[in-house]
Amino acid sequence: MLSPQKTLDTYYLEARRDLLEVAAVLDRYDEAVKRDGAKAENESKKVSLLEAMEILAQPEHPNANRAEQLLNHFAKIT
Amino acid sequence: MQIIQPHYHAIARTAQDYERMAMSGVVAVCEPAFWAGFDRRHPETFIDYFAQISEFEPTRAAEFGIRHYCWVAVNPKEAENKELTTEVLRQMPEFLEKPTCLGVGETGLHKSTPNEIESLQAHVEMAMKHDQLVLIHTPHLSDKAHGTKTVLEVLAGMDVNPDKIWIDHVEEQTIEPVLDAGYWAGMTLYPVTKCSPRRAVDILEKYPRERLLVNSSADWGPSDPFTLQESIVEFRRRGHSLQAAVEIYHNNPCRFLGQNPKWDIKPITISEE
Numbered sequence: 001m002l003s004p005q006k007t008l009d010t011y012y013l014e015a016r017r018d019l020l021e022v023a024a025v026l027d028r029y030d031e032a033v034k035r036d037g038a039k040a041e042n043e044s045k046k047v048s049l050l051e052a053m054e055i056l057a058q059p060e061h062p063n064a065n066r067a068e069q070l071l072n073h074f075a076k077i078t
Numbered sequence: 079m080q081i082i083q084p085h086y087h088a089i090a091r092t093a094q095d096y097e098r099m100a101m102s103g104v105v106a107v108c109e110p111a112f113w114a115g116f117d118r119r120h121p122e123t124f125i126d127y128f129a130q131i132s133e134f135e136p137t138r139a140a141e142f143g144i145r146h147y148c149w150v151a152v153n154p155k156e157a158e159n160k161e162l163t164t165e166v167l168r169q170m171p172e173f174l175e176k177p178t179c180l181g182v183g184e185t186g187l188h189k190s191t192p193n194e195i196e197s198l199q200a201h202v203e204m205a206m207k208h209d210q211l212v213l214i215h216t217p218h219l220s221d222k223a224h225g226t227k228t229v230l231e232v233l234a235g236m237d238v239n240p241d242k243i244w245i246d247h248v249e250e251q252t253i254e255p256v257l258d259a260g261y262w263a264g265m266t267l268y269p270v271t272k273c274s275p276r277r278a279v280d281i282l283e284k285y286p287r288e289r290l291l292v293n294s295s296a297d298w299g300p301s302d303p304f305t306l307q308e309s310i311v312e313f314r315r316r317g318h319s320l321q322a323a324v325e326i327y328h329n330n331p332c333r334f335l336g337q338n339p340k341w342d343i344k345p346i347t348i349s350e351e
Contacts (some may be wrong), residue, residue, distance in 0.1 A: 020277065021276065022275070027280060
């Protein structure tokens, strides 16, 4: 099992990469809106992503179950 | 589709890479001199390294029908050793004459120290004196924005031809000032620490493409030559034409590198789509 510091040191860059990919998806969407001059008819997937980040941004997760929370959250999108 | 891999560290890779790249349409790779993972102590080690990438590596690539070109330089990390840098620079012109050497690179900055800046200036001066192309490395991660700004400041204080300078490893936070200053900008696609194939396509869609290069810079670390092909697939998946892909992944390298007469691969046009 990894120590707290080792956990951060091991996975920080991969998490950074993954967050950049999420940021790029949202930028890609905004650029598409600019090009087409209209938002998506159904923006629920974008809203879902933003809500997921709000869940992650909560400072305390005493049960260390963020992944479980996100899976339940994403299950609302069909 | 014919593809050019403009930045690739072949000596750190296997022949199987060459074979698979050839099968995927890669017709040429360009190998800048880089860091070996440890700081070399002797100028002679660089000389042997330059001989390896200018004489031996082309023969290894040719086994798979791939053209191999190289660049020579002391990389920014080892530029801290001023004595070493001076001696290697003294011997570099001999290698600039090699039939497959395209220019001076990759020079640039790592931590943007005074010694690194001095080395960058010396490399660029040598390149301009010998009418060579220049490939400039910009720093990683948190050092990137500051390092890129410093590179641009150094170049702004020198008598350079921006057409002949490729500033590499740009990302979203650094591409604009590089293009605005008239230089070529390269995006390096890494699995974790640099740009990604999809983000590169976002950039290709956002900025003028005439001075953009895309590469994998595959080396001995976590890297993958096929991130380049991943970005081509992503580009095509978004509906861009085959000719548009050829312009970026084949013709732009030809246009930049073709400023050196040793590069004889010409831009191509797809006659039917």
